[in-house]
Amino acid sequence: MKVLVIGGGGREHAVCQKLSQSPRVTQLxxxxxxxxxxxxxxxxxxxxxxxxxxxxxxxKREAADFVxxxxxxxxxxxxxxxxxxxxxxAFGPGAYAAQMESSKIFSKNLMRKYGIPTAQSESFENMDxxxxxxxxxxxxxVVKADGLALGKGVVVAKTVEEAEQAVTDMMxxxxxxxxxxxxxxxxxxxxxxxxxxCFCDGKTIVPMRASQDHKRAFDGDMGPNTGGMxxxxxxxxxxxxxxxxxxxxxxxxxxxxxxxxxxxxKGVLYVGLMLTADGPKVVEYNARFGDPETQAVxxxxxxxxxxxxxxxxxxxxxxxCVRWKDGAAACIVLAxxxxxxxxxxxxxxxxxxxxxxxxATVYHAGTRREGERYVTAGGRVLGVTATGDTLADAxxxxxxxxxxxxxxxxHMRSDIGSRDL
Numbered sequence: 001m002k003v004l005v006i007g008g009g010g011r012e013h014a015v016c017q018k019l020s021q022s023p024r025v026t027q028l029x030x031x032x033x034x035x036x037x038x039x040x041x042x043x044x045x046x047x048x049x050x051x052x053x054x055x056x057x058x059x060k061r062e063a064a065d066f067v068x069x070x071x072x073x074x075x076x077x078x079x080x081x082x083x084x085x086x087x088x089x090a091f092g093p094g095a096y097a098a099q100m101e102s103s104k105i106f107s108k109n110l111m112r113k114y115g116i117p118t119a120q121s122e123s124f125e126n127m128d129x130x131x132x133x134x135x136x137x138x139x140x141x142v143v144k145a146d147g148l149a150l151g152k153g154v155v156v157a158k159t160v161e162e163a164e165q166a167v168t169d170m171m172x173x174x175x176x177x178x179x180x181x182x183x184x185x186x187x188x189x190x191x192x193x194x195x196x197x198c199f200c201d202g203k204t205i206v207p208m209r210a211s212q213d214h215k216r217a218f219d220g221d222m223g224p225n226t227g228g229m230x231x232x233x234x235x236x237x238x239x240x241x242x243x244x245x246x247x248x249x250x251x252x253x254x255x256x257x258x259x260x261x262x263x264x265x266k267g268v269l270y271v272g273l274m275l276t277a278d279g280p281k282v283v284e285y286n287a288r289f290g291d292p293e294t295q296a297v298x299x300x301x302x303x304x305x306x307x308x309x310x311x312x313x314x315x316x317x318x319x320x321c322v323r324w325k326d327g328a329a330a331c332i333v334l335a336x337x338x339x340x341x342x343x344x345x346x347x348x349x350x351x352x353x354x355x356x357x358x359x360a361t362v363y364h365a366g367t368r369r370e371g372e373r374y375v376t377a378g379g380r381v382l383g384v385t386a387t388g389d390t391l392a393d394a395x396x397x398x399x400x401x402x403x404x405x406x407x408x409x410x411h412m413r414s415d416i417g418s419r420d421l
Contacts, residue, residue: 001065002027003306004058005041006049006079008034010333010365010383011291012070014298015305016041017361019068022306031058035374036364036382049074052082059088066091068309072148075267075287076102091309092267093287097258100265101287104184105146114257116250117281119274121186127171130183134163140188145170147179151215151227151291152340154284156188191276193283194235195293198251198271199308201317202264205255207247209300209324210238211293212420217340219415226340227380230416231296232330232391237275237420246273246280254285266312295331295363295383300324330394331385332402332416336366337409339379344409347376351405360386360401376407392421 003025005016013036019025020040031054033043047054050073059067069079069092078095092098099106105123110116119142124130134141134157143166145153153176157163163185170180197208211233217223238246250271258265270286270293298305302323311317336343345366352374355362363385366378382405386397395417402412 013363035369119186145180146182149176204317210235347407354404355401
């Protein structure tokens with residue numbers, strides 16, 4: 001099969017790497033791809049992930065047998081719908097189903113209607129009403145932009161003033177463009193967060209290994225929210241008992257709710273959970289593989305990812321036994337200095353060969369090739385993943401490899417996984 005993957009980050013590198021191991025995949029393309037993905041796939045950098053017309057044209061020109069759409073934006077723009085309408089098999093939810101991520105208000109209303117445990121909340125299109133609600137509720141409180149915001153559209157406000165500023169920035173200041181025109185304001189749940197990525201074909205939902213992301217920029221969960229500074233899997237917090245409760249109260253009811261509302265979700269459903277004193281509750285849904293959770297989860301997948309994707313599209317997931325390796329995996333993100341704020345690109349990267357010699361897999365997120373050198377080309381530059389028999393082994397191996405890599409201004413957290421070791 002000739003397979004085309006859409007996207008160009010660390011998540012896509014992990015997906016491409018796994019697909020390249022499938023005997024079903026004879027040719028692998030990625031648009032736009034990046035310098036690391038080019039090691040396992042032919043990249044088409046001139047085709048952007050949000051240019052749906054160009055993606056369809058590329059798939060036709062290359063006679064692609066299958067297209068995997070991984071980022072949130074093209075899913076929300078209906079990329080899978082367009083491809084399927086042209087007779088090109090594609091992996092991922094259609095635009096309507098992708099609202100599970102592209103509209104927090106849409107997914108919150110779904111949870112409320114079907115009794116799926118989540119935080120109490122209200123949505124607003126009027127800024128004055130939103131501000132009045134914040135003042136009435138007090139802090140801590142959570143302010144969320146309704147639409148997609150590169151993983152940065154959530155503010156956990158510790159004071160009323162901070163919440164008011166977040167509302168003003170989103171609704172009046174246009175911080176996230178149209179995504180912040182409507183906001184969701186919800187109670188601040190307390191507990192530990194866990195991510196459960198699930199393969200879902202509309203009939204069957206199959207959880208992957210639970211993972212834990214680290215969103216804040218600095219050690220001790222301090223600083224601004226980022227797209228994720230590291231992750232590990234499986235999560236020791238996600239016990240058998242919690243997994244069973246989550247399946248019974250959240251995963252299966254979510255599948256039922258989506259079907260009852262008349263839309264079929266086929267792809268990867270990301271379920272962000274808060275493990276509260278009252279049990280697991282949904283923080284958010286995403287409609288695709290998480291980043292960097294994927295870089296920690298897919299290395300543990302023993303089954304053929306291509307076979308799974310085909311089965312999901314054809315609604316045959318129940319026929320497969322999705323197998324996982326024993327042990328654990330940890331991913332350390334190396335970011336440009338200043339991320340998630342302003343940062344410089346074009347910094348020469350060294351030590352990649354040494355990191356791989358130490359047994360790690362280095363996933364490229366924001367890199368480009370200049371002659372024989374790799375240079376930085378984004379905020380999150382690399383994800384360094386190691387596996388081990390235990391979480392401690394995986395974390396230790398990932399950090400040993402990450403420290404072998406250098407570029408000017410390199411920044412990484414030093415405490416990924418430490419709270420659970």
